[in-house]
Amino acid sequence: MSGDDDYVYDEASGEWIPAAEAAAKMGAADVVEVRDSVGNLLQDGDQVTLIKDLTVKGAGQTLKRGTLIKSIRLTGDSQEIDCKFDGIKGLVLRAEFVRKR
16 A cells, blocks of 8 residues: 555445545446336447337427337436437437337
């Protein structure tokens, strides 16, 4: 143990840990896991399929079950994904209504 290491108190474990380890834990805690309707982990760029018909508010359009959505983006919310679809700008879908392809 060197004398110049900084230690911080970790409330979760109740122990003093090196500051570098605490920073790594904080970085890992900021990562939000987004899972689809069957529990598959979603990532930016994935393709998803709708599992039910969805009426898009403000667009006057219904997206049918089985519609393929390409290249999704995660929003930082564990239940919302941002995506593009023909004729609809700023489409945000709930992860519970999609399945990873």
